[in-house]
Amino acid sequence: xxxxxxxxxxxxxxxxxxxxxxxxxxxxxxxxxxxxxxxxxxxxxxxxxxxxxxxxxxxxxxxxxxxxxxxxxxxxxxxxxxxxxxxxxxxxxxxxxxxxxxxxxxxxxxxxxxxxxxxxxxxxxxxxxxxxxxxxxxxxxxxxxxxxxxxxxxxxxxxxxxxxxxxxxxxxxxxxxxxxxxxxxxxxxxxxxxxxxxxxxxxxxxxxxxxxxxxxxxxxxxxxxxxxxxxxxxxxxxxxxxxxxxxxxxxxxxxxxxxxxxxxxxxxxxxxxxxxxxxxxxxxxxxxxxxxxxxxxxxxxxxxxxxxxxxxxxxxxxxxxxxxxxxxxxxxxxxxxxxxxxxxxxxxxxxxxxxxxxxxxxxxxxxxxxxxxxxxxxxxxxxxxxxxxxxxxxxxxxxxxxxxxxxxxxxxx
Numbered sequence: 488x489x490x491x492x493x494x495x496x497x498x499x500x501x502x503x504x505x506x507x508x509x510x511x512x513x514x515x516x517x518x519x520x521x522x523x524x525x526x527x528x529x530x531x532x533x534x535x536x537x538x539x540x541x542x543x544x545x546x547x548x549x550x551x552x553x554x555x556x557x558x559x560x561x562x563x564x565x566x567x568x569x570x571x572x573x574x575x576x577x578x579x580x581x582x583x584x585x586x587x588x589x590x591x592x593x594x595x596x597x598x599x600x601x602x603x604x605x606x607x608x609x610x611x612x613x614x615x616x617x618x619x620x621x622x623x624x625x626x627x628x629x630x631x632x633x634x635x636x637x638x639x640x641x642x643x644x645x646x647x648x649x650x651x652x653x654x655x656x657x658x659x660x661x662x663x664x665x666x667x668x669x670x671x672x673x674x675x676x677x678x679x680x681x682x683x684x685x686x687x688x689x690x691x692x693x694x695x696x697x698x699x700x701x702x703x704x705x706x707x708x709x710x711x712x713x714x715x716x717x718x719x720x721x722x723x724x725x726x727x728x729x730x731x732x733x734x735x736x737x738x739x740x741x742x743x744x745x746x747x748x749x750x751x752x753x754x755x756x757x758x759x760x761x762x763x764x765x766x767x768x769x770x771x772x773x774x775x776x777x778x779x780x781x782x783x784x785x786x787x788x789x790x791x792x793x794x795x796x797x798x799x800x801x802x803x804x805x806x807x808x809x810x811x812x813x814x815x816x817x818x819x820x821x822x823x824x825x826x827x828x829x830x831x832x833x834x835x836x837x838x839x840x841x842x843x844x845x846x847x848x849x850x851x852x853x854x855x856x857x858x859x860x861x862x863x864x865x866x867x868x869x870x871x872x873x874x875x876x877x878x879x880x881x882x883x884x885x886x887x888x889x890x891x892x893x894x895x896x897x898x899x900x
Contacts, residue, residue, distance in 0.1 A: 534845035552829040553793045554842055559827070560758035560791050561593055561852055566749035566859075568789075570771050571599040572763030572806075574636045576607040577616050578836055580762075581693045584843040589700050591847060592854035594760075596745060597697060598705040598767040601712020604672065605649065607692045611683060612652055614645040646713070653717045663730040667738040669703040671731075673860055675714075676704075701858030705742055707770030709733055739770075739777060741867055745859060746774040747784060748866035753857075758791035759819075762835045764798060764806025772818040779817050783877045784870070788819040792828040795835045 523543045532540075542551040560567050569588075575581060581603070588594050609616065619633070619640035628635055632643040656662070656678050662671075676698025682688075683695050697704050709715050721729045749755050761768050778784040798807035810828035813819045819828065831838065846852050859866075874881065 534841075534848045538845050546831065546833050549829055549831040550833070550838055550842070553795070553831050554845055556758075556791050556793050556827060556829060557760065557842065557846060558849075558852070560760070560793075561846075561854065563756055564854070565756040565758040565791060566595050566746075566753065566857065567593060568596045568598070568746075568757065568759045568771050569594045570759065570761045570763070570767035571597065571603060572765035572767045573600075573835070574602065574606065574639075575599075575762065575835070576603045576693060577636050577639050577641075579616075580836060580839065581607060582690055583840050585693060586691065586696045587847060588843060589696050589702055591852060592700075592856045593846070593852065594702060595749075595857045595859055596703050596705070596771075597693075598707060598742075598771045599693075600765070600767065601706050601709055601714045604675075604694055604704070604706070605653070605713040607694065608649050608652060608679070609641065609645050610690065611679060611686070611688055611692055612648055613686075614641060614648065616641045650713065650717055650720075653714050654721060657714075657718060657721060657731060658725075658729070665730075665732045665734050667734055667741050668706045668709050669738075669741060669860065669863060671733065672704040672706070673698055697860075700856050701860040702856075703745065703860045703863065705738065705767075705770060707766040709735075709738075711766075739773075740870070741863065742770065743774045743777040743782070743784075744866040744870040745863075747778060747786070747870050747873070748859070748862055750786065752866070752869060756790040757788075759789045759793070761792070761794035761796070762839060764794070764796045764804070768794075769805055772813060772816075775818045776816055778870075782870075782874055783880060784873045786817075787821075788814065788817055788823065790820050790823050790827055792819045792823045793831075794829070795831045795833060795838055797832065797834050800830065800832075 521543075525541045525543060528537070528541060538551050538554050542548055559565075569585070571581075571585065575585075585594070585597075606616075616639050619628075619635065619638060621635070621638045625635060628640070633640045634643055634646065653675075656675060659678070661674055666674075672694060676694040676696075679692055680695035680698050683691055691699075694704070696702075706712065715733075718731060718733075721731075746757065749757055759771060772789070775786050775788045778786045792810040792813070796807055798804055800807045800809055807830070809830050810819045811824050814821065814824045
């Protein structure tokens with residue numbers, strides 16, 4: 488039997504290589520990781536406990552992380568900016584989720600589409616949206632004058648009556664001036680709230696609810712919606728008598744001012760909850776590059792970034808770009824990239840009602856309303872002062888050495 492080799496005193500013992508050191512570190516971190524060990528669901532669990540314990544992997548884990556970050560947004564008293572794309576109000580997501588969250592003080596500012604605000608008004612004036620078969624046949628639906636949004640349908644007259652409603656509202660004296668979309672939607676919300684009270688409407692609209700609780704509503708592509716189409720009609724029919732104009736430059740400035748007011752004046756962290764993607768997502772996130780890169784007003788970006796979207800992340804689409812990519816633009820903070828961001832790869836309507844239920848089942852998820860709409864003028868004035876302080880430096884950014892135009896040679900006859 489061979490004698491086992493024993494190293495002599497002269498034998499050198501190999502020191503750990505960087506690779507083995509890294510492996511040991513990875514092993515140590517792995518050993519500290521949370522165990523995947525759900526127990527059987529009984530039906531008696533609290534929603535918060537169910538999410539915490541029964542969603543350990545895949546999209547379920549993304550959902551759990553989103554819930555934890557949304558809770559953190561509230562417990563850390565962040566200014567919460569919600570973006571809402573897609574046809575969410577026809578699907579009733581505002582009634583099931585967004586309005587209850589506003590009422591509890593959990594949403595401070597909204598960016599959405601004109602379509603979401605327009606379609607919300609159908610129910611105010613008594614019209615109904617119904618579930619339909621998306622494969623029923625669009626040619627026949629058109630003959631029957633039924634408008635389809637995937638598996639939702641409503642009569643074409645609903646559009647015509649809603650057009651009349653907004654045409655009547657937009658002709659009122661208080662609308663005959665230049666304004667931004669938050670001011671437009673605040674005034675519309677006030678009038679719609681009065682209409683709801685007069686008609687004894689039981690389920691309030693998003694416009695009226697935002698007005699009542701002082702939540703500003705921005706629409707980044709306002710011309711891409713039927714409320715604006717009625718503005719086009721009124722301008723053509725009434726000419727100079729109709730004086731409503733939307734100032735897009737002031738609108739973008741006001742978004743930046745609202746965010747500057749939150750982190751600069753109110754000293755709050757900022758969170759963004761993104762439902763879908765599209766223009767509302769970028770319109771809200773671009774407030775940070777506007778402040779820091781364009782106007783020279785320092786900011787670090789959103790501190791918490793939660794997104795629910797079905798789009799793939801790897802095709803360069805803006806709707807699905809993750810927080811890390813946004814950080815390179817200055818849109819979200821380094822803290823967000825490291826510990827405060829999640830992309831939930833799912834359809835909003837399949838997940839967000841459950842998240843809302845879990846949040847609102849906790850009585851501590853309630854805050855005093857920030858009423859940012861009441862601070863609009865102050866926020867804009869504050870940011871203008873910051874720009875004035877930097878005027879000399881900003882003027883130096885206006886010039887670029889453009890090449891002289893090349894003289895055109897005369898053509899030969």
